[in-house]
Amino acid sequence: MNKNGSLTCVGTGITLAGQITKLSESYLQAADKVYGILPDFMSEDWLKSVNPNYKSLQYLYAEGKSRRQTYREMAAEVVNEVKQGAKVVLALYGHPGIFACVGHFAIQDLKSEGYPARMLPGVSADACLYADLGIDPGTYGCQNYETSQFLFGGIQPNVGAHLILWQISLAGEHTLKTFKTSKENLQATVRILNKYYPLEHEVIIYEAPFLPIQEARIEKFPLERLPEIELNSISTMVIPPLTELKLDQTALDEFGLNITDFGQESK
Numbered sequence: 001m002n003k004n005g006s007l008t009c010v011g012t013g014i015t016l017a018g019q020i021t022k023l024s025e026s027y028l029q030a031a032d033k034v035y036g037i038l039p040d041f042m043s044e045d046w047l048k049s050v051n052p053n054y055k056s057l058q059y060l061y062a063e064g065k066s067r068r069q070t071y072r073e074m075a076a077e078v079v080n081e082v083k084q085g086a087k088v089v090l091a092l093y094g095h096p097g098i099f100a101c102v103g104h105f106a107i108q109d110l111k112s113e114g115y116p117a118r119m120l121p122g123v124s125a126d127a128c129l130y131a132d133l134g135i136d137p138g139t140y141g142c143q144n145y146e147t148s149q150f151l152f153g154g155i156q157p158n159v160g161a162h163l164i165l166w167q168i169s170l171a172g173e174h175t176l177k178t179f180k181t182s183k184e185n186l187q188a189t190v191r192i193l194n195k196y197y198p199l200e201h202e203v204i205i206y207e208a209p210f211l212p213i214q215e216a217r218i219e220k221f222p223l224e225r226l227p228e229i230e231l232n233s234i235s236t237m238v239i240p241p242l243t244e245l246k247l248d249q250t251a252l253d254e255f256g257l258n259i260t261d262f263g264q265e266s267k
């Protein structure tokens with residue numbers, strides 16, 4: 001073991017080359033070794049141009065292999081390199097810690113053994129989504145879930161706030177061994193969402209562009225049409241609020257306030 005090693009997890013952003021922070025780029029340039037889990041070969045080529053000592057961890061993915069195992073193996077490879085004494089950067093697309101566990105695993109493992117390990121933030125898919133869809137999560141509130149976790153957990157959404165479902169293309173995929181969902185799973189997804197939202201409620205599939213010359217995909221359709229809609233691994237579903245934000249008189253009582261103080265009618 002060589003305690004000179006360290007790990008920095010950086011996010012490359014979503015749009016190629018332009019959304020990485022200067023700080024993260026400087027760590028990339030100075031690293032002895034860079035590992036990456038990036039969505040396409042162009043991003044990888046760009047990373048190699050910043051630091052030629054680059055290795056992709058994509059080779060650890062395989063159809064039929066549990067993604068849980070894949071993520072553990074990815075983290076183990078990074079941790080091992082740090083223990084050899086290298087200054088390692090792990091580059092993940094978007095934000096390295098948002099709906100992305102490998103960086104978190106590696107940091108936890110290394111810190112528990114006394115190695116320096118940290119994460120630097122990056123521009124995530126939802127950061128792009130807020131910009132492209134003109135949503136301020138502070139206006140009505142915003143809930144974020146991994147789609148299957150939301151479905152399997154029987155989670156009751158706050159229908160007065162935005163609901164963002166990540167990994168919609170894996171809805172109901174419980175084996176963690178394949179990379180797409182089925183029409184039956186999407187029909188079940190609609191049935192569950194229909195407990196809270198009418199079938200005609202407009203939902204959005206959003207895909208932020210990877211290249212600066214591309215446009216974002218913003219496809220709006222009624223909830224019931226979800227099973228017919230083309231979904232990709234980068235698709236995110238947004239469900240806009242169904243109802244208006246309501247004030248609660250019982251809560252306001254705690255502050256000595258009244259609904260009428262906010263211009264709303266008391267019932």
Ligand SMILES: C[S@@+](CC[C@H](N)C(=O)[O-])C[C@H]1O[C@@H](n2cnc3c(N)ncnc32)[C@H](O)[C@@H]1O
Pocket residue numbers: 014092093094095096097098099100123124125126165166167168169206207208209210233234235236237
């Ligand atoms: C494993 S997560 C990675 C998220 C990434 N760490 C981030 O910060 O955005 C993959 C999910 O992120 C969302 N996502 C990734 N790329 C996207 C894009 N270009 N546009 C919209 N959503 C995207 C999708 O919900 C996708 O299923």
